[in-house]
Every structure is written in structure tokens, then in C-alpha cells.
Amino acid sequence: MTRHFLRDDDLTPAEQAEVLALAKRLKKERFAERPLAGPRTVAVVFDKPTLRTQLSFATGISELGGYPMVVDGNLAKIGTRESVADVARVLGPQTAAIVWRTFDQSRIDEMAEHAGVPVVNALTDQFHPCQLLADLQTVEEHKGSPAGRTMVFLGDTASNMSHSYLLAGATAGMHVRVSGPEEFAPDAAILTRAEEIAAGTGGSVAFVVDPAAAVAGADVVATDTWVSMGKEGEADERSRPFVPYALTADLLAKAADDAIVLHCLPAYRGKEIAADVIDGPQSVVWDEAENRLHAQKALLTWLLAHQGPTVREA
Numbered sequence: 001m002t003r004h005f006l007r008d009d010d011l012t013p014a015e016q017a018e019v020l021a022l023a024k025r026l027k028k029e030r031f032a033e034r035p036l037a038g039p040r041t042v043a044v045v046f047d048k049p050t051l052r053t054q055l056s057f058a059t060g061i062s063e064l065g066g067y068p069m070v071v072d073g074n075l076a077k078i079g080t081r082e083s084v085a086d087v088a089r090v091l092g093p094q095t096a097a098i099v100w101r102t103f104d105q106s107r108i109d110e111m112a113e114h115a116g117v118p119v120v121n122a123l124t125d126q127f128h129p130c131q132l133l134a135d136l137q138t139v140e141e142h143k144g145s146p147a148g149r150t151m152v153f154l155g156d157t158a159s160n161m162s163h164s165y166l167l168a169g170a171t172a173g174m175h176v177r178v179s180g181p182e183e184f185a186p187d188a189a190i191l192t193r194a195e196e197i198a199a200g201t202g203g204s205v206a207f208v209v210d211p212a213a214a215v216a217g218a219d220v221v222a223t224d225t226w227v228s229m230g231k232e233g234e235a236d237e238r239s240r241p242f243v244p245y246a247l248t249a250d251l252l253a254k255a256a257d258d259a260i261v262l263h264c265l266p267a268y269r270g271k272e273i274a275a276d277v278i279d280g281p282q283s284v285v286w287d288e289a290e291n292r293l294h295a296q297k298a299l300l301t302w303l304l305a306h307q308g309p310t311v312r313e314a
Contacts, residue, residue, distance in 0.1 A: 003307050004112045004119045005299060007105070008129040008167035009193060013201050015306075016136075016171050023137050023291070023298035033297070035304045036066025040096040042300070044122070047073030047102040052265060053122050053130070056292035057099050064297055066096065079107060088114035097300060118303040120296075126187075128160045131264045132168035133295035138288040139220055142260050147173035147202065151220040152255070154211055154245045155272055156238075158184045161224045161264060166194035166205050173201040179214035181241040211245045218255040222262035223247045223272045239271065247273045252282065260284045 004010060011019065026032060036042065042061045046054065054070065061068040078087045084107055091098050092115040100108050101122040112119040121129050139146045146169075153165040157180035166186060169176035176194070178186055185207055194205040208214040215221055226242045252259065261273075261283045269275040278285060 001307065002112075002116060002118060003303050005129060005303060006108055006112055006119065006121045007127045008132055008164050009171060009197060010129075011171065013171050013173065013197075015302075016133075016168070019133060019295070019298050019302050020137055020140065022302060023133065023295045024140070026297050026301075027137075027291070027294040030063055033301045034065035035301050036061060036064040036096055039065055039067040041067045041069050041094065042097045042099060043069050043071055043091050043095045044099045045071040045073050045076065045078070045101070046122075047078070047100075048123065050101055050122075052289055052292055053101060056296055057122065060293050060297040060300065064300060069095070073102065078102075084110040085114045087111070088116075092116040096304065118300075120299065120303070124160060126160055126163055126190075127167075128164045128264070129168065130292065130296055130299065131161070132164045133299060134288055134291040135165075135222070135262055135264075136168060136172055137291045137295050138262065138284055139260070141287065141291075142284055143219055148175070149219040150175040150177065150217060152176075152214050152218040152222065153178045154214070154221065154223045154247055154251075155180055155226055155242055156184050156224070157186045157207060159224065161222075162186050163190045165222065166190060167197065170194040170198040170201060170203045170205050173198075173203045175204045177206045177208050177214045177218070179208045179211045180245055182209055183241065211251060212254055215251055215254045218259055220260055220262060221247060221252060221255050222264075224264055225266065225268055226272050242272065246271065247277055249274060249276055249280070252277055258282075262288055265289060 058068040088111045097118040099120045099122045105124045105126040157178040162178045263285045
């Protein structure tokens with residue numbers, strides 16, 4: 001059965017560790033793996049704005065020996081001009097894999113159902129799993145094994161980033177705290193799933209409303225824009241509840257002295273994160289951005305080599 005990476009828990013803890021170990025090796029030996037030599041084509045489809053994702057996937061696919069066919073979703077109009085299933089049946093036979101940044105998770109699930117090749121979630125409204133692979137690689141580089149470390153996410157805990165921190169962090173055996181206003185709590189089903197994973201890895205997950213309590217003693221502190229893609233028109237209204245969760249130097253001081261700071265970018269200095277934090281000595285956001293390349297190369301290499309039932313199907 002074709003393996004996909006549609007959400008963070010599509011990898012078992014052991015599989016996630018394999019991908020991260022491969023990412024570490026590919027960062028040192030960038031051309032050590034060439035599973036796409038030919039070149040084989042990977043369709044990289046964007047329904048939403050992109051910079052780091054397009055750059056890292058296009059570069060990575062090329063370095064793996066393949067050809068990145070970048071598709072503008074606004075021109076393809078997948079789901080309106082023709083169905084997701086029909087597009088999957090067209091793309092699948094002509095590509096080695098499909099990478100898609102889109103809206104609702106149901107769209108990428110449908111693509112995977114009909115494509116017949118690995119499908120990778122490059123961001124949906126519910127999850128951003130490739131970002132978390134890069135984040136975990138960054139944590140390992142700066143803090144050693146993620147297992148047992150405390151990682152905090154501040155801001156919109158109903159967001160795709162929050163959901164991915166919960167699932168991927170639990171899979172890595174981390175103690176994950178997501179902190180935001182009550183009215184922006186994480187999806188209950190995802191929190192429950194993360195708890196189930198954590199029970200088997202020695203990690204833990206928690207939704208903590210008080211940002212100071214959440215950050216206390218943390219090894220890793222992460223945040224993201226308060227206004228997700230497609231909600232820019234609600235920026236002022238959406239931002240107000242999150243002001244107490246802004247990652248300032250004062251709030252960061254409550255974390256461990258050697259805590260590192262993550263942000264998936266783009267960042268809005270003076271809003272979700274202070275300039276002196278993102279540009280300060282504890283920030284590792286530029287390593288994090290680069291690691292998208294290495295983590296995604298490792299993921300594609302792993303998916304092409306390991307086909308079988310997903311975690312949620314096993």
C-alpha cells in the first residue's frame with residue numbers, strides 16, 4: 001500500500017526517528033540519496049501563498065535527482081474546474097510523488113485515496129507536518145534528543161501549527177504545552193490523539209491558558225503568526241485575544257536559560273514575536289528554515305523506499 005504523509009501521526013515514533021536521522025545525514029551529504037534520478041517528476045501544487053515551502057521542495061527534489069513540476073493551484077482550480085479525484089488520477093501515473101499545499105484536510109485525503117503515489121501535506125488548514133520535521137531536526141541540533149524535552153507553542157492553539165506540535169512532539173516523546181485563549185483551544189480529537197501517542201512514548205501534552213505557566217522551564221518556545229492564510233481580512237479582530245501570548249523577552253525569561261526559539265515564518269515583529277527575540281541569541285529560526293530542505297528530502301526518500309500501511313491504518 002502506498003505510504004503518504006498527510007498528518008504528523010502518519011509516522012510511528014520509530015519511523016519519525018528514521019526520517020530525522022536521514023535528514024541529519026543529508027544535511028552533511030546533500031547528494032547522498034538520489035531516489036528521483038531519471039529525472040522522475042514530483043508534482044508540487046500550491047493553492048496558498050508560499051516561499052520556504054516552494055524553495056525547499058523544489059531544491060530538494062532537484063538534489064534528489066528529480067524534476068519539481070510546480071503547479072499554480074489558482075490556475076488548476078482543483079475541486080472546481082475538475083474534481084480532486086480526477087486530478088489525482090491524472091497526476092499519479094505521471095509522477096513519483098505529489099506535494100500539495102491546500103485548504104481543508106479532506107482535499108489532500110482525497111488526493112491520497114486516488115493518486116497511487118505518495119502524497120505529502122505541504123500545509124493544510126489542520127496540519128503542517130513537514131514544518132514539524134524541520135523543527136524537530138532543529139531541536140536535535142541545538143538541544144540533543146527531543147525526547148523528554150519541554151516544547152511550548154504560543155498563540156492560536158486551534159491552528160494547524162498547534163495541532164502539528166501536539167502530534168509530532170508527542171511522537172518524539174516530548175512534553176508539549178500549547179498555550180492560547182480558551183476560545184482558540186486545539187481540536188479535542190487531535191488533543192486526545194496526541195495524548196494516546198504520548199502515553200506510548202513517555203511524553204505528555206497539555207493545553208495551558210496561562211502563557212507564563214506554559215513557558216516556565218521550557219527548553220523550546222515556538223510561536224507563529226496570529227493570522228493564518230486566508231484570514232488576513234480579520235487581522236485586527238483576530239489579533240486582540242493573542243496579545244498576552246506575544247513572545248517577548250520578558251516571557252522568554254521564564255523559560256530555561258538555554259531555551260531556543262522557533263518560528264516557522266513569515267514573522268511579524270512586534271506582534272506575535274518581539275524583534276529582540278527573533279533576532280536575538282536564542283533564536284534558531286534560520287536553521288529551522290534551512291532544515292525544511294533536509295527534512296523534506298529525507299521524508300521523500302523514506303516514503304519512496306517504505307511502502308505499506310500507515311500508522312492510522314495499521
